[in-house]
Amino acid sequence: MNNIKLKKTLYEDLLYKNNDYLFNSLGIDNFNKPTSPLRHYYKFIEKFHKKIKGDLFEFGVFNGRSLLATSLLLKKIKSKKKIYAFDNFKGFTSFHSNDNLNKFNKNHKIYKQHLLIKKCLNLNTKKLKINNRNISTSGIFKSSSYTNLRKKINYLNLDNIIIVKGNFEKTVLKFFKSYKKPIFSANMDCDLYLPYKLILPIIFDKLQKNGYIHIDEYFSLKFPGCKIAVDEYCNEKGIKISKNKTFLWEFDRYFLKK
Numbered sequence: 001m002n003n004i005k006l007k008k009t010l011y012e013d014l015l016y017k018n019n020d021y022l023f024n025s026l027g028i029d030n031f032n033k034p035t036s037p038l039r040h041y042y043k044f045i046e047k048f049h050k051k052i053k054g055d056l057f058e059f060g061v062f063n064g065r066s067l068l069a070t071s072l073l074l075k076k077i078k079s080k081k082k083i084y085a086f087d088n089f090k091g092f093t094s095f096h097s098n099d100n101l102n103k104f105n106k107n108h109k110i111y112k113q114h115l116l117i118k119k120c121l122n123l124n125t126k127k128l129k130i131n132n133r134n135i136s137t138s139g140i141f142k143s144s145s146y147t148n149l150r151k152k153i154n155y156l157n158l159d160n161i162i163i164v165k166g167n168f169e170k171t172v173l174k175f176f177k178s179y180k181k182p183i184f185s186a187n188m189d190c191d192l193y194l195p196y197k198l199i200l201p202i203i204f205d206k207l208q209k210n211g212y213i214h215i216d217e218y219f220s221l222k223f224p225g226c227k228i229a230v231d232e233y234c235n236e237k238g239i240k241i242s243k244n245k246t247f248l249w250e251f252d253r254y255f256l257k258k
């Protein structure tokens with residue numbers, strides 16, 4: 001099979017045949033899978049892309065697992081919407097004191113689970129001190145490859161992705177000075193207190209009525225800062241934080257709707 005045919009087959013297999021092994025080999029989340037942690041976000045996109053105007057946003061791209069999945073899903077449903085994707089592709093820049101593991105306290109309803117996980121991690125690793133730099137299997141997310149991500153985007157002709165590269169502290173404020181359009185949805189997956197504190201008010205303000213924000217780390221067992229920042233903002237504004245339906249064995253996920 002020549003390269004053009006192979007490319008077409010790969011694209012169609014991803015879009016229409018639900019070939020899980022292809023998604024896994026490419027490091028893309030399988031948006032068809034009923035167990036995907038982002039399935040509620042994908043369902044929202046499928047259901048409302050024609051009814052609600054605006055583009056999609058992603059904060060925290062890493063190697064593009066969720067970004068490429070969302071882009072392919074938009075292609076599958078023949079949506080012309082774009083995804084603006086923000087990351088420095090270098091990993092965490094700094095930590096706030098609200099990211100320290102000792103911030104998991106009684107205000108986190110999930111306190112016991114955090115202690116158990118911490119115990120398991122301690123038993124499972126030679127590292128005696130677990131902290132916010134080594135608690136994730138990806139460490140501080142230094143190992144992302146922007147070049148590899150670009151290669152995948154180009155190979156699959158995903159022309160609906162706009163990458164905004166750099167530290168959120170610089171890119172987000174600058175970008176939204178001139179971006180005045182309403183927002184359809186956002187996938188917030190940036191782990192730490194300061195990114196959530198900075199980005200959430202901007203996004204929520206521009207979110208369309210009935211728009212959707214997926215908050216990936218609200219129930220995080222690793223990073224307490226997300227919940228602290230989201231609670232601070234939502235309590236002040238009286239915004240309801242909703243929990244997705246999950247299987248018994250599954251990690252909880254939360255979202256905001258406007």
Ligand SMILES: C[S@@+](CC[C@H](N)C(=O)[O-])C[C@H]1O[C@@H](n2cnc3c(N)ncnc32)[C@H](O)[C@@H]1O
Nearest residue numbers: 060061062065066087088091141167168189190
């Ligand atoms: C959990 S990962 C994103 C995972 C991704 N959504 C996926 O599907 O694999 C978090 C990302 O946030 C980025 N990040 C965290 N703080 C940042 C900052 N201040 N500026 C830019 N990027 C940041 C990191 O570089 C990292 O790639």
